[in-house]
Amino acid sequence: MTIMRLLPTGARVYDGRVILGGQDILNATEEQMRDIRWKQVSIIFQGALNSLNPVLTVREQIAEGILAHETVDKKTIDGRIDALFRYVGLDPARRMNYPHEFSGGMKQRIMIAMALACNPALVIADEPTTALDVVVQYQILDLIRNLREKLQISMILITHDLSVVAELSDKIAIMYAGKIVEYGDTFEIFERPKHPYTRALLKSIPKMQGAKTRLTYISGSVPDLTGPVPACRFYDRCQYAQKKCAEVEPKTEQVGTNQSVACHFWRDIEKQ
Amino acid sequence: MTANSSQDTLVEVKNIKKLFPVRRGLFTRSHAGRFVHAVDGVSVAIRKGEILSLVGESGCGKTTLARLILRLLAPTDGTIIFDGQNLFGTSGGEMRKLRLQMQAVFQDPYASLDPKKTILQVVSEPLVVNRLKNGVQERVRESLLAVGLSPPELYLSKFPYELSGGQRQRVAIARAIVINPRLIVADEPVSMLDVSIRAEILTLMLDLRQKFNLTYLFITHDLAVARYVSDRMAVMYLGKIVEIGPAEEICANPLHPYTKALLSALPSADPRARHKGVQVKGEVPNAIEIPAGCRFRPRCPHAFEKCMVEPELVRVGPDHYAACYLAEEI
Numbered sequence: 001m002t003i004m005r006l007l008p009t010g011a012r013v014y015d016g017r018v019i020l021g022g023q024d025i026l027n028a029t030e031e032q033m034r035d036i037r038w039k040q041v042s043i044i045f046q047g048a049l050n051s052l053n054p055v056l057t058v059r060e061q062i063a064e065g066i067l068a069h070e071t072v073d074k075k076t077i078d079g080r081i082d083a084l085f086r087y088v089g090l091d092p093a094r095r096m097n098y099p100h101e102f103s104g105g106m107k108q109r110i111m112i113a114m115a116l117a118c119n120p121a122l123v124i125a126d127e128p129t130t131a132l133d134v135v136v137q138y139q140i141l142d143l144i145r146n147l148r149e150k151l152q153i154s155m156i157l158i159t160h161d162l163s164v165v166a167e168l169s170d171k172i173a174i175m176y177a178g179k180i181v182e183y184g185d186t187f188e189i190f191e192r193p194k195h196p197y198t199r200a201l202l203k204s205i206p207k208m209q210g211a212k213t214r215l216t217y218i219s220g221s222v223p224d225l226t227g228p229v230p231a232c233r234f235y236d237r238c239q240y241a242q243k244k245c246a247e248v249e250p251k252t253e254q255v256g257t258n259q260s261v262a263c264h265f266w267r268d269i270e271k272q
Numbered sequence: 273m274t275a276n277s278s279q280d281t282l283v284e285v286k287n288i289k290k291l292f293p294v295r296r297g298l299f300t301r302s303h304a305g306r307f308v309h310a311v312d313g314v315s316v317a318i319r320k321g322e323i324l325s326l327v328g329e330s331g332c333g334k335t336t337l338a339r340l341i342l343r344l345l346a347p348t349d350g351t352i353i354f355d356g357q358n359l360f361g362t363s364g365g366e367m368r369k370l371r372l373q374m375q376a377v378f379q380d381p382y383a384s385l386d387p388k389k390t391i392l393q394v395v396s397e398p399l400v401v402n403r404l405k406n407g408v409q410e411r412v413r414e415s416l417l418a419v420g421l422s423p424p425e426l427y428l429s430k431f432p433y434e435l436s437g438g439q440r441q442r443v444a445i446a447r448a449i450v451i452n453p454r455l456i457v458a459d460e461p462v463s464m465l466d467v468s469i470r471a472e473i474l475t476l477m478l479d480l481r482q483k484f485n486l487t488y489l490f491i492t493h494d495l496a497v498a499r500y501v502s503d504r505m506a507v508m509y510l511g512k513i514v515e516i517g518p519a520e521e522i523c524a525n526p527l528h529p530y531t532k533a534l535l536s537a538l539p540s541a542d543p544r545a546r547h548k549g550v551q552v553k554g555e556v557p558n559a560i561e562i563p564a565g566c567r568f569r570p571r572c573p574h575a576f577e578k579c580m581v582e583p584e585l586v587r588v589g590p591d592h593y594a595a596c597y598l599a600e601e602i
C-alpha cells in the first residue's frame with residue numbers, strides 16, 4: 001500500500017524511500033501518482049469476488065483504467081480488452097457481462113486482465129489465490145507464471161501460503177511484525193533457512209510427501225505493534241533467544257551473495 | 273463401507289440426499305423443479321475413534337453433509353444412524369440426549385463466538401442449554417485447561433475480542449468438548465488461521481482425540497491438512513463421494529481422476545517440485561444442472577462412453593473405494 005501510495009488517512013511514511021524505475025514516488029505529487037498507478041504499478045487484490053463493481057460490466061471496469069491514462073476510442077479499447085481476455089483465458093465475447101455472471105476463478109482472471117490493462121512494469125499481487133479452490137488456484141498460478149514470462153513484468157507476490165511462494169517466486173522476503181527478517185533466493189530459503197522464524201515457519205506446514213512427522217509450531221502470537229516491542233521483534237517467541245536479543249536490534253547481515261538475515265545468532269543456530 | 277460391523281461404527285450415513293429448491297424470482301415461491309443437489313446420495317460410515325476427513329472444492333456438499341450429520345438440516349431422502357439410533361426418527365428428549373454426543377467447531381473463530389459473552393459464558397453454554405448445572409465452573413476450567421488455555425482463571429472473564437485467532441479457536445474447541453461429546457464435526461477449523469497457528473490447532477485436536485477418545489469428522493479443502501490429521505479421507509465432488517480410503521493411501525495412490533487432479537493441482541511446499549501438475553479444465557459446474565452419468569465426465573481427461581452411466585463406489589484396494597470405471601487402469 002505504501003508503494004501504491006494508498007495508505008489510509010492518518011498513516012504516514014516516517015522515513016525511507018520508495019524508488020520505482022529511478023523515481024522516488026513518495027515525493028511524487030498526487031497528480032504524478034495518478035499517472036504512476038496502473039500505468040507503472042498495478043495491483044491484483046485478494047478478494048476478486050469483492051473487488052469488482054457489481055453494477056458495471058467488466059468491460060466498463062477495465063476500460064475505466066485505460067481511459068484514466070490514455071485517450072483512445074471505443075474500438076481500440078474493445079480491441080485491447082479482447083486481447084487481454086484472450087491473454088487470461090477468458091472468452092472475449094463475455095466482456096459485456098456483469099461480475100456476478102462469472103465464477104470465482106474467472107473473476108480473478110478479470111482482476112488480472114485489469115491489472116495488465118496498461119502494461120505496467122510492476123504488478124503487486126496481494127494474496128491472489130487465497131480465496132480460490134485448489135484446482136482453480138493451480139490454474140491461476142499457472143496463468144500468472146505464463147504471463148510473467150510472456151510480458152516480462154516484475155511482480156511482488158504477497159501471501160501467507162508458503163506453497164504458493166515455492167511455486168511461483170524467484171526471491172522471497174520473509175516479514176515478521178513489520179520487518180523483513182530474511183531475504184533471498186527461493187531455493188536458498190527453502191533449503192537453508194537462516195532466521196529462526198523462517199525455520200519454524202517451514203516446519204509448521206503439513207506436507208504431501210514423505211513421512212508424517214508431528215508438526216512443530218511457534219507458540220505465542222505476533223507482538224502488538226501499538227506498544228513497545230523488543231529489540232528483536234521475534235524475541236518472545238524465539239527458542240534461541242538470548243539476552244542480547246532483547247537489547248540490541250539485529251542488523252541485516254549479508255549471507256553469501258543471495259541471502260540476508262536479521263538475527264544475531266544465525267551462525268550458532270545453523271551449527272546446531 | 274460395507275465390510276464394517278456396526279459395532280465399531282459411530283455414525284452411519286445411508287444414501288443421504290439434500291436438495292435445496294431454487295426460487296425463480298425474489299418474490300415467487302415456485303422453483304419450477306429446479307434444485308441445488310447439495311448432497312446427492314452419500315453413504316459413509318464414521319468409525320469410532322477415527323478421524324475421517326472430507327475434502328473437496330467449495331460447493332461440493334461437504335458442509336451440507338456435516339450439517340445433516342449434526343441434524344441441523346433435515347434430509348430430502350436417506351437416513352443417518354448415530355450409534356444405533358436413527359437421527360431423524362427421534363425427537364424431544366431422546367434427541368437432546370443424542371445432541372449431547374455431538375459438537376461442532378466452525379471455520380471462523382471471529383464469528384462463532386458471541387462477542388458479548390465472556391469466555392466462561394461461551395464455554396459453559398452447551399452445559400446450560402443441556403441443563404447440566406452441576407460444577408459448571410469446574411468443567412469449564414477443565415475444558416480450558418485441556419485446550420491449553422492456562423491458567424483458566426485468566427480467561428474466564430475475558431471477552432473474545434481480547435483473544436488472538438488461535439486462542440479463539442481454542443475456546444471454540446473447549447466449548448465443543450465441555451460436555452464430553454463422542455463426535456466432533458470440525459468444519460474447516462484451521463482455514464482462517466495463520467500457518468504457524470494452524471499447526472498448533474491441528475496438534476491440539478490430535479492430542480484431544482487421544483485424551484478424550486473422540487471421533488472427528490474433519491472438513492477441509494486443504495489436502496495436506498487432511499493427510500496430516502486423518503486416518504481416512506473421503507473426496508467429494510458435486511454432492512457425491514468419489515473416493516474414500518486410508519488418507520495415506522489416497523495421497524500416495526489416488527485412483528479417481530478427480531482425486532488425481534486435486535492432488536496434482538496442489539502447490540507443493542518445495543520449490544524444486546514446481547510445475548508438475550496435470551491441469552484439469554474448467555471449474556466445478558453448478559449443482560443445479562448435474563451432468564448426466566459420471567459427474568466428473570465433462571472435465572475428465574479419460575472419459576469414454578461408459579461414463580454416461582453413473583459409476584458406483586467399488587472396492588479398489590484394502591479399505592479403499594473409488595467411483596470410476598477406470599480406477600484400476602489409469
